[in-house]
Every structure is written in C-alpha cells, then in structure tokens.
Amino acid sequence: xxxxxxxxxxxxxxxxPVHLPCNHSTISGTDYIHWYRQLPSQGPEYVIHGLxxxxxxxxxxxxxxxxxxxxxxxxxxxxxxxxxxxxxxLRENSGGGADGLTFGKGTHLIIQP
Amino acid sequence: GAVVxxxxxxVICKSGTSVKIExxxxxxxxxxxxxxxxxxxxxxxxxxxxxxxxxxxxxxxVEKDKFLINHASLTLSTLxxxxxxxxxxxxxxxxxxxxxxxxxxxQHFGDGTRLSIL
Numbered sequence: 001x002x003x004x005x006x007x008x009x010x011x012x013x014x015x016x017p018v019h020l021p022c023n024h025s026t027i028s029g030t031d032y033i034h035w036y037r038q039l040p041s042q043g044p045e046y047v048i049h050g051l052x053x054x055x056x057x058x059x060x061x062x063x064x065x066x067x068x069x070x071x072x073x074x075x076x077x078x079x080x081x082x083x084x085x086x087x088x089x090l091r092e093n094s095g096g097g098a099d100g101l102t103f104g105k106g107t108h109l110i111i112q113p
Numbered sequence: 114g115a116v117v118x119x120x121x122x123x124v125i126c127k128s129g130t131s132v133k134i135e136x137x138x139x140x141x142x143x144x145x146x147x148x149x150x151x152x153x154x155x156x157x158x159x160x161x162x163x164x165x166x167x168x169x170x171x172x173x174x175v176e177k178d179k180f181l182i183n184h185a186s187l188t189l190s191t192l193x194x195x196x197x198x199x200x201x202x203x204x205x206x207x208x209x210x211x212x213x214x215x216x217x218x219x220q221h222f223g224d225g226t227r228l229s230i231l
Contacts, residue, residue: 043222
C-alpha cells in the first residue's frame, strides 16, 4: 500500500470545525482513501472513504485534492467524543478488500472544552 | 449494523498459560477476518488473515505456532496465544469483511482484547 503522512497531533476547541490533513503523494489511480479513528481503549471505527470526489456522511466530510495527492477529513463541529487517533489509509481497489489494513501513526486529535 | 464482537475484553493470566480470544460477526457473514496487535503508544500491526475453512495467512515475523487461528464458521474466528509470556502482553483487535459486499468496503472492528501476562 502507498504511504500516507499525517501530523502527529492536532488540537481544536469544542464545537469548532476540524480539518485533519493527509498527504499521499505516491497514491495510485486505483487507491481509495479511507479514514478510521480509534478512541482510547477501543478498536478502530470506520469514518469515511472516497476515490476522487468529495464525500459526505453523518460523521464527517472528505475533501480530496484534484491531483489526489492529499486529502482532508473535516469534522464540522467537534465534540469531546471526537477526541481520538485518526488514521488515513490507502487501499487498493483490487481483491475486494481482501487485505488487512496498514495503519500509520495517525493524528492524535485533542479537543479542548 | 455490521457489528463485530470480541471476547473477552481483557484477560490477566500467568506466564505459560494459553489464552483464546473470540471474534464474532454478529449481523453478517465474514469469509475473511483479520487479527491485529497494538502495543502501548504504537499503531495497529496486522498479524494474520483468517479465512473461513482454510489456513490463516500470517504476516512476516508472526509465529504461526504461537498464534493459532481457527476460522471454523462464517461468523467466528478465534486466536489462541499459546504459552503466553509477558512480551505477548498487548491489545489484540480483530476485524471482519462482509462476504456479501465486494469492492472497497470498510472493515468492521471489534473493541479489542487487552491481554496482560504476569
């Protein structure tokens, strides 16, 4: 899987938007961009994924650069429950997702009340 | 939907004991499940891929005789840490893939099992 680069940590205030960046300059044309988050002492939780177009769901939005070499996860209104480690992961489209995920170090998001 | 349950949530046992961890997909069938390990302040590392009805595939550096995986049904995979030692203490997490959904789908994770070997 191609490599992703994320800031080690970010801090934001409660009820404000949060933009979590991810660089993936070696992304291939068939790689999907996935985001997961891991709350303390829990397993990872799927957040969102996309290929080329921006995506929205009930949890977040994913903005993908036109050249696909970077993406941004957007939490529109952060709450204390959003404090977690956020992982940006590239997944090849082949194989139907039969491979396990390769986790980097992720971004530790701290939310201040 | 898409719930994965892991049991037990935590276990403390003496060195030399074998420990079995269960991973169940509660509302879908999973032909493939994955086992990860996470040491404190580190990221998740894939240990092995568990395939229903066949042998597991282990990542490089993971001892297959120490970490026994059984995937006997479409909803259950087990990981047995044999003769566990303190260095095996870790957070073990499983995930599952819905067999009915192809293509680039999310993986569904359990809440993990914290294993402490004294």
